[in-house]
Amino acid sequence: MTDPMTRRPFSPARAADPASPAPPRAVPAPAAEGQPAVRSIPGSGTARRHVLVAVVNNRPGVLNRVANLFRARNFNIESLAVGHTERPDVSRMTITLRGDDVAVEQVAKQLYKLIDVLKVQDVTAEPRIEHELALIKVRATNSTRSEVLKIVELYKGRVVDVAADSVIVEATGTEDEIDALVALVGGFGIREMVRTGTTVMVRGPQVVEYEGVAK
Amino acid sequence: MTMTRRATGRHLPGAGTPEASAVEHARAGMLQEARPRGRTRIGADVVCEALLRQGVDVFFGYPGGVILPLYDVLGDYPELRHVLVRHEQGAAHAADGYARATGKVGVCLGTSGPGATNLVTGIGTAMLDSVPMVAITGNVAAALLGKDAFQEIDITGITLPMTKHNYLVRDANDLPHVFAEAFHIARTGRPGPVHIDITKDALQQETQARHPDEEAVLAAIPGFRPTIEGHPRQLRVAAKLIDEASRPVILAGHGILLAQAWDQLREFAEKTQIPVTHTLLGVGAIDETHPLSYGYMGMHGWKHVNRAIQSSDLLIALGMRFDDRVTGKVSTYATGAKIVHVDIDPAEVGKNVSVDVPIVGDVGRVLAALTPRVAEKRPEDRATYFAELAEWRRESESRSWHGSGAWRGGLLSADYVIEQIGAATDHDATLVADVGQNQMWMARYAGYRRPNSHISSGGLGTMGFGLPAAMGAAVGRPDKETWAICGDGGFQMTLQELATLVQDHIPVKIAVLDNNKLGMIRQWQELIYAGNYHSSHLLGPDFLKLADAYGIPAFRATTPDDVPQAIAAARAVDGPALVHFRIADEQNVFPMMPAGKGLSDLIEEWGGADE
Structure with a gap:
């Protein structure tokens, strides 16, 4: 009654030449040597203060989208300032927050996914x-x-x-x-x-x- | 704008002001009668035109007060098929199932207030599984927004965190642009749902606004430019790792199906001779009879697959996102492996696990660029590795399987039922799962050969998804047989759509796996909550009588011998049919990775029984 498909053993060797030599035994799994025994979890590094600049469309609801993203993704904003730029259709936000570099990069990438966000830059390393x-x-x-x-x-x-x-x-x-x-x-x-x-x-x-x- | 309260305490605009007359006009409009035929073009026409321009042939909806102007003109667009569902959640899931089965954008429609909130579960389901969808809702007239008018709710505020983007349209002249943008955003890059909320007066407003061309759409959304091609430097680094790896494993995800990259995946795997494992939503990315297909990974995946991942030295993740159901405890996940991660969404790279070589791009394009750069391998080059994998597979597949169809005491086992459905339909039908044990059995035992033949709510895990999603899948692919495989719990969440199947002649075959339980809940209570079975016992109706009440032929199987005949009888029906499988009450899905544990900590049996 068994379906040959779901029950079929994995056999890539089927495609191989039947005359090929018998496989050597014992492949050491390379887990131990030179590899970390523990996989690091993103965002678990040392937190420091970051300053992000987000350039966004000046449209109703954009501030709500940004603020909501921080809440939903469990990121804490220390401060957020927003206002017009030299172009009336563009606003610029300065966001300060604490987090490790990977976590803040994740914030920036999530912000970038908002259609109304035109640019996100972490200026923490810049003279400013x-x-x-x-x-x-x-x-x-x-x-x-x-x-x-x-x-x-x-x-x-x-x-x-x-x-x-x-x-x-x-x-x-x-x-x-x-x-x-x-x-x-x-x-x-x-x-x-x-x-x-x-x-x-x-x-x-x-x-x-x-x-x-x-x- | 000043926010201080005025001294009078009045919140309404003063009598005689333009604001006041706008409110009055809008209130009167709530009771407005049908427009006479021979009319001018209004916002509702723009919606229909836009849908047709986007290649929409069918959509799923439910009328209501403020969306009626749209229904008033629908009759003028006979090319647009509207399927009247029985609950808006069904409309959203049907649009979702349609999109997954066809690869096109699914469309659903609801009115304001409760109609809109009923769509929310379906929109969230589509968001978590990256399904291209456009959800349309009506809202009260613009002048009434914010006044708590009848059936008014801030639905754009509600859908904001669970859509790729959303719009509130108050002016019919904006509709052409909004619709063109919405469909572009829904289907481009990482797909997802887009929600358009339209005020009633915008639907009724006369407009001559023209539909934009593609260039104009792109110019309007400069903030949306997904990366399509992989970076050449990253491709070089990845190719080197792939050439050097001795125990590589491919992790294929939903991205392979969304990008329609199954051919590129197969070519890449065949050239490099790397075994392909898949996630729950990656089922169908590779033909399961292919020699390099190794199986389903994760919490309820095969033990041999998880073992291969844990002992790998290189994971090549293609269009998947290292969900917690896939990795278990991240700190113990494949600790000896380097990771190459290909995804079109940069935010997914490095989100859940740290990766060594991130490649952002369309997975099909990346694979097409990567394949020429990697060295060709023959199966015998990996002979020892393959021999070990084959041995693990034999060992693992002989467990958790009831080939005779009988579980303890001869009761009908669910894995057998699923396997029989897969075999009877020649592994070519579209199978749509609900959520829970039935979903895991369906992913493990049916056997899939065709992309998009497996549909399942993975990310959100939405019970009640199965029947309405199968409805959409059947409408989208009338050339393929469609089965909804539901537990008795999930089926009872959305069974009102049985009437839709009959009214719209949608030939979905329904398999109800009835164990009188919320099976997965019961399983967790048995294994993790010390057998404290609270609220997992479920009373169901007589499913045959229920189907009969809707005029749907129904069949029952209670023993293994009944199963093939019941399936055959349902398949012989021209139209919807239901099969009630009375399965064992307490069968578990094994193996199982307990939450919070790692992939190496699988539970394979419980109480020494033949689980």
């Missing part, structure tokens, strides 16, 4: 300008205001609004610089703060290039 903008509403009374202003000046910040018991400080710089400023003015009491997230541009003549743009 990384800036973000922060607005900080600091408690400042008559007795402390001058001190606050001094610190802000020292950090090349700017006071953009003054009220009776608070000032709004505008600061740009790297994440670390803004963290330092926040730590210093924190002693006076921060009533409100908003940060844009990092934006990045590679130094020198190099640019993030991408192919044509949707009409």
